[in-house]
Amino acid sequence: MTGSAAWLALLPALLLTGHTAVNARLLRRPRRDATTAERVAVLLPLRDEAARVAPCLRSLLAQRGVADLTVHVLDDGSTDGTAEVVRAVAGEAPGTRLRLHTGAPPPAGWLGKPHACHQLARLAGDADVLVFxxxxxxxxxxxxxxAVDLLRRAGVALLSPYPKIVGAGRLVQPLLQWSWLTFLPLRGMERSARASLAAAGGQWLVLDRAGYRAAGGHAAVRAEILEDIALARAVKRAGGRIALADGSRLATCRMYDSWRELADGYAKSLWASFGSAAGAAAVVVLLLLLYALPPLAALVPGYALVALLAYLLGVTGRVISARATGGRVLPDALAHPLSIALFAWLVARSFHLRRRRRLAWRGRALP
Structure with missing residues (x-):
């Protein structure tokens, strides 16, 4: 590569980091201390969550600013005493509108979480807004x-407020927010009717009930590993609009407590994130070239300055993303090349395990 070509190679990273900065300014954020008079149903699917559901339940029972709020909890075949924990927490606040339901096993053609969410939506009664x-x-x-206030102010049928991610995975987890801030045009996604231009995080989803029904609800995504993104696409196909938001000031999410949990969690779904193995390979190669290669290229005589600038552009994008979404800035952002390399390995592992039919989650085999 000639010197001028090497400098030209910086352009994609420069444009992408600029796009991250633009999206960070456009990112929607829920207002603090908002109120709503709408009927809201909070829906919580559980399967073997006895060890960590109590803080979630207590936070749901402490909600304020919603005049008509019901919390529906579905025990989806747990074997670890999850239902007993729910009853104990509910007993701490007698008179609260918390309902515990026993879920039915998923029928043929359904995955576990979509079926649990489908049952919860049917239990929500006449609620105007569904909060999963x-x-x-x-x-x-x-x-x-x-979140309900922002759903209405944004005029969308589905709002995905990303919580602040805590716990294991500081090298990999921040790539979730960084990826859509860097590669997804947020306002364009909101305006576009293209179902393929969609993103969502299933940890916390807020939906207009009518828009959810028009999209077919979770029945429309019954066999989807990434049911959150599939539901967002179904909403768009039905004529609804979707939006992402920064929910880090209002929610935390402890997805994984160890590297093993993280690796298994990513394995079950990464293979479905790119459409095909070829698509996954193209994305991974692009990410490696843009963000993992520069530290190695710095060792090549004559390319040290270009490589350093390329590395700093990647770090800058991570810093912007972390500041916009409540993440840790330093030293995590400095390890961006390592984060990309680990992500590439996780993608390859996901496809490998799926080919060998070794994917499972919560005790259930995955297709």
Missing amino acids: VDADVVLRPDAVAG
């Missing part, structure tokens, strides 16, 4: 009201 949360999410007392 996972057991590892802890909400601030004004979180539900703020």
Whole structure:
């Protein structure tokens, strides 16, 4: 590569980091201390979550600013005493509107989580807004009201407020927010009717009930590993709009407690994130060239300055993303090349395990 070509190779990283900065300024954020008079149903699917569901439940029972709030909890075949924990926490606040339901096993053609969410949506009664949360999410007392308020102010049928990620995986987990801030045009996604231009995080989803029904609900995504993104696409296909938001000031999510949990969690879904093995390979190679190669290229005589600038552009993008979404800035951002390399390995491992039919989650085999 000639010297001028090497400098030209900086252009993609420069444009992408600039796009990260633009998206960070455009990112929607729920208001604090908002209120809503709408009927809201919070829906919590659980399967073997006894060890961590209590903080989530307590945060749901502490919600304020919602005049009509019901919490529906579905025990999806747990064997670890999850239902007993739910009853114990509910007993701490007698009179609260928390309902514990026993879920039915998923029928043929359904995966576990979509079926659990489908049952919960049917139990929500006449609610105007459905708020799906996972057991590892802890909400601030004004979180539900703020999210519902933003759903209406943005004029969308589905809002995905990303919580602040805590726990294991500091090298990999921040890539979630960084990826959509860097590669996804947020306002373009909101305006576009293209179903392929969609993103969402299933840890915390807020949906207009009518828009959810028009999209076919979770029945429309019954066999999807990434049911959150599939649901967002279904909403768009039905004519609804979707939006992402920074929910880091209102919610935390402890997805994994160890590297083993993280690796297994990513294995079950990464293979489905790119459409095909060829698509995954193209994305991984691009990321490695843009962000993992520069530290190695710095060792080649004559390319040290270009490589350093390329590295700093990647780090700058991570810094912007972390500041915009409540993440840790330093020293995590400095390890961006290593984060990309680990992500590439996780993608390869996901495809490998799927080919060998060794994927499972929560005791259930995955297709």
